[in-house]
Amino acid sequence: MKINVIIADDNSFIREGMKIILHTYEEFTVSATLENGLEAAEYCKNNPVDIALLDVRMPVMNGVEAAKRIAEETDTKPMILTTFDDDEYILEAIKNGAKGYLLKNTEPERIRDAIKSVFNGHSILQDTVLDKIKDSLFRPAEAAHQIDESQFTERELSIMSLIAKGFSNREISKQLFISEGTTANYISSILGKTGLEHRTQIAIYYITGKVDNGR
Template sequence: MSIKILICDDDKLIRESLKILLPLDSEIEVVAEASNGNEAIEMCNTKEIDVALIDIRMPELNGVEAVKEIAHRSNTKCLILTTFDEEIYVNEALKCGAKGYILKNNSPEQIIHAIKSVYNDTIVMNENILDKIKGKDCEPEISKYKFTERELDIIKAISEGLSNKEISGKLFISQGTVRNYITTILDKTDLKHRTQIAINYLKGKL
């Protein structure tokens, strides 16, 4: 089964290049393209799309707003692919439901790897972007939420970008138990999804 991809970028050359490069991997199938956020939302609402590659700055509707709507209305997972690495864009995109944030200077192989990771429920970010949002000399304030030792293990694993299956294998617990711990962590913190757990941990807010 192939991973069905939407490419959303206002630069036609970028779209055409990705349409050629991504399907070189047999597991990737580009099924739609869009030049702005509104078109991306429509595509995700009318087509079966697994992962949407979305730029940040676009006409009519930007990438952040598009991600917000797509995450709310569909099961499509959004991966930001852009040239802009400003902290405000990263934070807003992740807050709105993006499952990853990578830059266009990555190699095709790295972009394909990121697509597969997001498809398999793993958070993806370039190291320099992680450094931006993590800040310097941040130590997590773990006492605030009174996490158990196992909950902290889960939080740290999520922040490392591990999927539920990988966490299950690492901690020798079932995937169902992992999901239960994540639900408890979300309830304690009033966060909405696992990406927010990772970001808040890395920024020293958990």
């Protein structure tokens, strides 16, 4: 079964170029190319679509607004594919239901792999995108209240906040004065409690308060 994709971008060159790229992979079929977010949201409401690739800045309705509508009103998984890596766009897109945030200069093979991963129920943030939000305004006290703190230890909450800021296991260990092995054990515990599969999903969960169950 092929993954059914739509592409929404106000630049026709980008739309058609991405369509050609995706059609070089046997896993995909591109059922529509659209000029704005409203067209994408309406198309997803009226047609079966697996993945909606959305630019951020589009007329009529931008990609962040379209991602929210698509996530709330359809079974389609929205992904942002854009040239803009502003913190505001990234955070709003994630909070509004985007399952992935990629930059257009990403290699085609990585875009392919990201689409397949989102289709299979995961959330994807490029390392460069995650780095952009690690110094965001989401301080621990502001972010943690969005999640169910009762199921986590104080140490686990501290580690989640540092993961959300883009810290590596080594950096977390130095910050908290614990071994890397202990850090890894805490992360395994967090993954087990949330049902998540990797640290990027922990970061998204900590920021949004939502467990991505692959809807």
